[in-house]
Amino acid sequence: MLNAMPALPTASGVLYLHGFNSGSASPKAALVCEACEGLSLPCATPDLPHRPDQALALSEAELAGLGAAPMVVGSSMGGFLASVLAERHELTAALINPAVAPARLVADWVGRPHVNPYTGEHFRVEDAHRRALAAMTPASVSPWRYLLLLGTADATLAPQDAWQLYRGARTILHPGGDHGFSALADYLPAIMAHGGHALSAERATALRKEPNDPNQSG
Numbered sequence: 001m002l003n004a005m006p007a008l009p010t011a012s013g014v015l016y017l018h019g020f021n022s023g024s025a026s027p028k029a030a031l032v033c034e035a036c037e038g039l040s041l042p043c044a045t046p047d048l049p050h051r052p053d054q055a056l057a058l059s060e061a062e063l064a065g066l067g068a069a070p071m072v073v074g075s076s077m078g079g080f081l082a083s084v085l086a087e088r089h090e091l092t093a094a095l096i097n098p099a100v101a102p103a104r105l106v107a108d109w110v111g112r113p114h115v116n117p118y119t120g121e122h123f124r125v126e127d128a129h130r131r132a133l134a135a136m137t138p139a140s141v142s143p144w145r146y147l148l149l150l151g152t153a154d155a156t157l158a159p160q161d162a163w164q165l166y167r168g169a170r171t172i173l174h175p176g177g178d179h180g181f182s183a184l185a186d187y188l189p190a191i192m193a194h195g196g197h198a199l200s201a202e203r204a205t206a207l208r209k210e211p212n213d214p215n216q217s218g
Contacts, residue, residue: 011070014072014073015062024047029218031207032045042065044062046058048081060085075096092146100157111124145169149174150162151179152174152177154179174187
């Protein structure tokens with residue numbers, strides 16, 4: 001007989017964590033915030049530093065203003081950070097094409113210059129990024145905490161890797177979905193339901209009509 005999943009708490013607020021080299025003004029961050037606004041639910045979407053340890057510290061600080069049981073929503077590298085927070089603080093989380101084994105991922109980026117399209121910041125990925133990611137990677141995850149949203153045509157991160165790591169999590173596969181998960185508005189009711197909130201059909205329909213940029217991973 002299968003063991004029942006533990007009951008999830010009703011989210012007291014939502015922390016949205018954008019992907020690598022993205023920002024709080026990204027289309028997905030805006031959609032999550034507007035969904036929360038329709039539910040009168042506190043929402044934080046910080047601009048995360050490019051250094052993973054600094055991004056994690058800022059994310060943990062943001063949790064304090066979101067009540068006793070915040071839900072964390074993260075995209076790509078933000079999905080990894082959301083997992084770190086969920087495991088450390090026993091939180092509920094929704095992950096959109098999350099990065100898996102990010103220390104291995106950024107190893108190929110060391111020395112490469114980047115410009116953040118939202119903040120204009122110029123920086124280079126250093127080996128310190130890889131070491132920080134390796135140090136904060138959870139030894140294991142608790143699948144019952146998570147709602148996993150995967151685009152089957154993600155050309156940046158292999159969806160099979162996330163499927164394997166979070167096996168047993170509530171999972172939504174979006175056929176043909178890209179890394180930017182441009183269909184996010186369609187799945188906001190499921191994300192909010194994971195946090196114990198019902199997004200009205202009228203509000204969900206309105207959000208679907210708002211523009212989203214399929215090229216942004218944030």
